Amino acid sequence: MTTATPVRTRFAPSPTGFLHLGGARTALYSWAYARHFGGTFVLRIEDTDLERSTPEAVQAILDGMKWLGLEHDEGPFYQMQRMDRYREVVAQMLNDGTAYHCYSSPEEVQAMRDRATAAGEKPRYDGTWRPEEGKVLPPVPADRKPVVRFKNPLDGEVTWNDVVKGTITIANKELDDLVIARPDGTPTYNFCVAVDDWDMRITHVLRGDDHVNNTPRQINILRAIGAKLPEYGHLPMILGPDGQKLSKRHGAVSVMEYPAQGFLPEAMLNYLARLGWSHGDDEIFSMEQFAEWFNLESLTASPAQFNNEKLAWLNNHWIKQADNARLAELVKPRMAEAGAVFDGAPDLPVVLALLKDRTNTTNELADAAMLFYRAPQPDAALVAQHVTDAVKPALAAFAERIATVEWTKEAIAAMIKEVLAAHGLKMPQLAMPLRLAVAGQLQTPAIDAVLQLFGRDTVAARVAKFL
Structure with missing residues (x-):
């Protein structure tokens, strides 16, 4: 599809609350259509409702747009400054x-x-x-x-x-x-929107279908002032998993609640893109790819259902793709709040590289990483269950060999196998006590990788104390 007139889209929220998911999807589609044609994406704040509009809500919208990375080319324009x-x-x-x-x-x-x-x-x-x-x-x-x-x-x-x-x-x-x-001269919503779309030379208006009743009024005003009409597209609402209109009872609906829950913006954008638009069977794509593919013909007229499990699945994919240093910056505040001690501990990005495949959110990733940044406190009942008389000699042999083994994942794995063979044990019989001794818990990634990350001195000290 080609267009002769330069494409100009807009996102025009009213600052009466947070940026919700429906608004974020509208912004995303408008942004993508402008990017697809090398056009202009305008941000306009429709703040004429003085009773309900607040500076805090304006900031929440700007914060949400910034987190999502939906950069506008012009604006933000404020209607109250255009009286x-x-x-x-x-x-x-x-x-x-x-x-x-x-x-x-x-x-x-x-x-x-x-x-x-x-x-x-x-x-x-x-x-x-x-x-x-x-x-x-x-x-x-x-x-x-x-x-x-x-x-x-x-x-x-x-x-x-x-x-x-x-x-x-x-x-x-x-x-x-x-x-x-109004009697005091202040203009009303539909009039301001029509004048703004005219002045800002908007060519395509994408918005929620709760605006369908406003469109004929705005069209008549635009015709009366001699303005060229934009094309209109009204997006169906997003429904909750129960088929009802998405609301707070379905969980977070404010965009800025999602980073706090450990979601990445690329996952949220990827997910929102598919809530009302499709490109064959493609599920995972970057925003550059989305802008290249995006067209109006593939928008769907039926409401989409929000699915938290699907969003978590996408978030897991984007966490696995993410730079480990970036992930470290995201998880470190949560870990510090939980009492993590980073001095003398393994390098956080390296730890996250080991753990990130298994986590759906950065919050889960932060919690999983804590095992490397706090002193182990194994449960006494678990110790009694796993540290048996049959296992203690193998633990002691392991403790002896720590000092001389080459400190690589492969060498540690080989040494553990030798100890197991010498004492007639199977891997879980030694791996479980080692996990309790070094990490204080039974669930960890592969024991050789965990031990290698903790470092020789820490492992030696903790096993010795355990024995």
Whole structure:
């Protein structure tokens, strides 16, 4: 697919809470489409809801975008900093006759809606102050500031080819004359969005399907101000494993809860990419590959179900691919909090290289690595169970040979086999006591690899103390 007009996409969250997974997926798709065509990805903060918008929520959105690595090319633009521009467009629309002052009070508008409902019609503003040729308007109340309403077309339909849902048609009679500026002059949501998309030359609007009802209103405003229409695509919601709308009861839904739980951004991006889009049977891919493959034709119209096990599986893959020094930076704070002592202990990146294949999160990796960074405290019952009279001579022989064996994984493994053969034992009979002596637990990776990492002096001291 090629496009003549430079592609410009946008992510435009309202800062009324954290960046949730649905918003992150919208941002990802918009970012990928811009990257696919070498276009521009715009970040816009729609902060006109003064009662609910907070600086903390703005920061949470910016933090989430930064963690995911979804870098914007322009912005962030803040709607509250564009008030002069909105007022300029409102004034032009009033001058052009595509908007008008309405002096109906909120109580009067509610009464209009109640009458429409009682008549079996859709509740709506009845157009009392809408100027029409030959129409006599009511006297202007002296003590009331007006709102500004958009003069929505009375007849016809709004139709657009939604890139996700297909053709959507809404009759204009379903849409009343919406308020575009409040009595104090502040503009309303749908109006600001339309002006922003026009000014920012947005060519493709990808957003959640909770915005479908806003689209015909925005299209009519864009047509009234002479703007070129973007293409629209409305993404289905993400459902929880139970088929209900994803919510807090399904676990973390704020993007920034996932790094705290030990997930890598590349795993989250990889997973979100597949929640509503596919490329054959491909499950694992980088963001560079995703941007190269991404197209609108492969977006699915049906809701996707969030699956924590699938995300964990992907996270395990990306942990195995990750640089060990990077993983060390991620796990070290958690380990330090748990009392890890790093002085004189094995090199952390080397330890993580041994352990990372078995872990689904960096938190699991940190917990697994603790065996190398704390003193062993074996359970007395386990010691009694595994350190039998038959095993003690083999342990003593092992302790003698520690001093002279070459300290490599292969040489340690060979020495253990020799001790086992000399005492007529099988591997678990010696490996279990050695694990208890050196690591304080029965579950570890291969014993030769563990001993080699601990170092000759530490192993000798711990086995001697154990004996």
